[in-house]
Amino acid sequence: MHSNGATVIRMDGVFDVPAAQRLAHVLEQTDANEQVRIDLTQVREFHDYGVTVLAHALASRGARIAVRGLRQHHLRLLRYLGVDTGGPAFGTEAEVV
Numbered sequence: 001m002h003s004n005g006a007t008v009i010r011m012d013g014v015f016d017v018p019a020a021q022r023l024a025h026v027l028e029q030t031d032a033n034e035q036v037r038i039d040l041t042q043v044r045e046f047h048d049y050g051v052t053v054l055a056h057a058l059a060s061r062g063a064r065i066a067v068r069g070l071r072q073h074h075l076r077l078l079r080y081l082g083v084d085t086g087g088p089a090f091g092t093e094a095e096v097v
Contacts, residue, residue: 007035009039010039013042013043017049027061035066037066043069046070051078052077067090
């Protein structure tokens with residue numbers, strides 16, 4: 001889905017390894033110069049291994065990705081895995097893309 005010139009990827013349900021792998025595959029298919037917004041605000045359950053797969057996908061895709069809906073625990077996990085979550089591209093569960 002496109003919104004304001006960006007591709008928006010919305011996920012819900014359980015964010016486990018298979019869901020994270022599907023998301024990583026979608027990210028691989030997007031143009032590296034395209035702004036991508038990942039909306040995880042409707043995800044009801046996060047698995048840490050899924051967040052680890054997300055970290056690798058974000059690192060390999062590089063810039064121009066905004067993520068909304070991660071809880072503080074998962075933002076910390078991303079930081080431990082080397083993803084800079086300090087800027088406006090990462091929002092908490094209260095923020096919606």
